[in-house]
Amino acid sequence: MASILQSVWYKYKKAKQFCPRCQHSWYGQVPESLMKLNKVDFIWINRDQRCFEWFISLLTKLEMEQIEDQKGSFEHFIQMHMYMTAAAKKTDMKGIGLQMALELMHKKDKKDLITGLKTKTEAGRPDWNKVFAEIRDENKGKVKVFYCGAPALGKTIKEACAQFxxxxSKENL
Structure with missing residues (x-):
């Protein structure tokens, strides 16, 4: 997924336009000859903090470049959704204190303590109906889900995709 995300971002950046007089820059419509994507929602689920480490430098770079390129109403082309399954949810008595501390620190520093990204890591597993409903409601066009991971989770996601x-498409480990 790292190489796919990087390739998508480089193609998107090719659509950046500059004013010849003032060097003001903006992103126009990405030509279909470059890429047929309107948006990428990258959902990454890991058991614990260590699992995020190997890939976090690329995600940080993508996040920072999008923030730097943000002009006016620019919407993040690559939106990240991070989940850590070992973290207890706020509804779990063991996790209330931890989750409250993580939320307070994220609000204060605008940075996630688990990954270091501006994107907040959520505790537990995604609610696929909620995640997919939000993606559908953005109305960005046809949605295709690419999955890589354990077959059991792939089956769950495939069923949710069918509902929406x-x-x-999947690649099993």
Missing amino acids: NFGF
Whole structure:
């Protein structure tokens, strides 16, 4: 997924336009000849903090470049959704204190303590109906889900995709 994300970002950056007089820059419509994507929602689920470490430098770079390129109403082309399954949710008595501390620190520093990204890491597993409903409601066009991971989770995601009429492709580990 790292190489795919990097390739998508480089193609998107090719659509950046500059004013010849003042060097003001903006992103126009990405030509279909470059890429047929309107948006990427990258959902990454890990058991614990260590699992995030190997890939976090690329995600940090993508996040920072999008922030630097943000002009006016620019919407993040690559939106990240991070989940840590070993963290207890706020509804779990063991996790209330930890989750409150993480939320307070994220609000204060605008940085996630688990990954170091501006994107907040959520505790537990994604609620696929909620995640997919939000993606559908953005109305960015046809949705295709690419999955890499354990077959059991792949089956769950495939079923959720069918409910939302999303395409689904997978690569099993």
